[in-house]
Amino acid sequence: MPKAKKTKRKAPVTLSVTAVPPEGGSKPTTTRTVIRRFHVLIKRKTQLQKLLSEARTTEADQDATKKELQAVEDDIVDLGGLETYQRMSNIGQGNDRGGGSEKIFVGWLNELSEPQRLREAKRQFKLLEVGALRHDNYTPYTTWIDNTPIDLHSRHPDILEQDFLRLNEEENRGRWDLISLSLVVNFVPDAKDRGRMLRLSHDMLRADGYLFLALPLPCVLNSRYMTTEHLQGLMNVLGFTQIRSRWREGGKMAYWLYKKANIPLRPNTSLYEKKVVLRTGNRNNFCVLL
Ligand SMILES: C[S@@+](CC[C@H](N)C(=O)[O-])C[C@H]1O[C@@H](n2cnc3c(N)ncnc32)[C@H](O)[C@@H]1O
Numbered sequence: 001m002p003k004a005k006k007t008k009r010k011a012p013v014t015l016s017v018t019a020v021p022p023e024g025g026s027k028p029t030t031t032r033t034v035i036r037r038f039h040v041l042i043k044r045k046t047q048l049q050k051l052l053s054e055a056r057t058t059e060a061d062q063d064a065t066k067k068e069l070q071a072v073e074d075d076i077v078d079l080g081g082l083e084t085y086q087r088m089s090n091i092g093q094g095n096d097r098g099g100g101s102e103k104i105f106v107g108w109l110n111e112l113s114e115p116q117r118l119r120e121a122k123r124q125f126k127l128l129e130v131g132a133l134r135h136d137n138y139t140p141y142t143t144w145i146d147n148t149p150i151d152l153h154s155r156h157p158d159i160l161e162q163d164f165l166r167l168n169e170e171e172n173r174g175r176w177d178l179i180s181l182s183l184v185v186n187f188v189p190d191a192k193d194r195g196r197m198l199r200l201s202h203d204m205l206r207a208d209g210y211l212f213l214a215l216p217l218p219c220v221l222n223s224r225y226m227t228t229e230h231l232q233g234l235m236n237v238l239g240f241t242q243i244r245s246r247w248r249e250g251g252k253m254a255y256w257l258y259k260k261a262n263i264p265l266r267p268n269t270s271l272y273e274k275k276v277v278l279r280t281g282n283r284n285n286f287c288v289l290l
Helices: 026-056 057-081 081-092 102-111 114-121 193-206 228-238
Strands: 125-130 143-150 176-182 206-217 240-246 253-260
Touching: 026 081, 057 081, 057 125, 057 228, 081 143, 102 114, 102 176, 102 206, 102 240, 176 193, 193 206, 193 240, 228 240
Parallel strands: 125 143, 125 176, 176 206
Antiparallel strands: 206 253, 240 253
């Protein structure tokens, strides 16, 4: 008799993680679980909102979508919302877990002798730090870096509550010497919005300005739709030249430093406009689309 085929049920997206610990003293596994869960929920929320706005489905489907959206939103609230996510990320940013990525950014600028050049020119770099959990990440460098930290949810009066994707493009065009996107692009739930974030960064940097990008390593080493070469190609068509990169096999994070090229380099973006499977197997779905 043929064996009955076992179907493995996926865990529902609305599965809750409860008992979020207070700031400090929480285990890396707990913070990682909350952060991952939060990413799953906001991604699903964006997908459901998109489905509803397209309104191509039947009324019954729309009702089901609305119900699921409500359940997802309830789960985000149960998890503690963006505030809890930020608290968990802040713990993850602590020195005991590898330290803040700004040290890598500043280290690279030092290697490139930028502070000396600025001293001679008697000026500072204007930095836009997107997704700032702390207001003081760059205070040790105020002699040469004038930082404007922004975040969707401000945790300090010195952090401007602002969505980067909604910044005034005219006012910000060519305005910044430095932009930092550290663990922010992977937070954005929609692949096209991730691409827009990178494109906007290019527009908002002055010629020769630097973009610092940090992503969890699996986004590039274990994704169906992203490899380090693919990212490099995408950044090149946007008009960025890679200056530095850093990660190690088995590590958690990957970092890049890009420079805005002097000439516009946007010949053909078509390779990066649709999802292309670059690897098969048990992978994640991280993707950036232009
Ligand atoms: C994982 S935390 C990263 C914090 C810090 N930059 C780091 O490297 O550890 C991501 C932060 O990015 C913020 N964020 C995400 N999308 C954003 C956007 N469009 N504009 C401003 N901040 C954003 C979130 O609110 C969150 O505080």
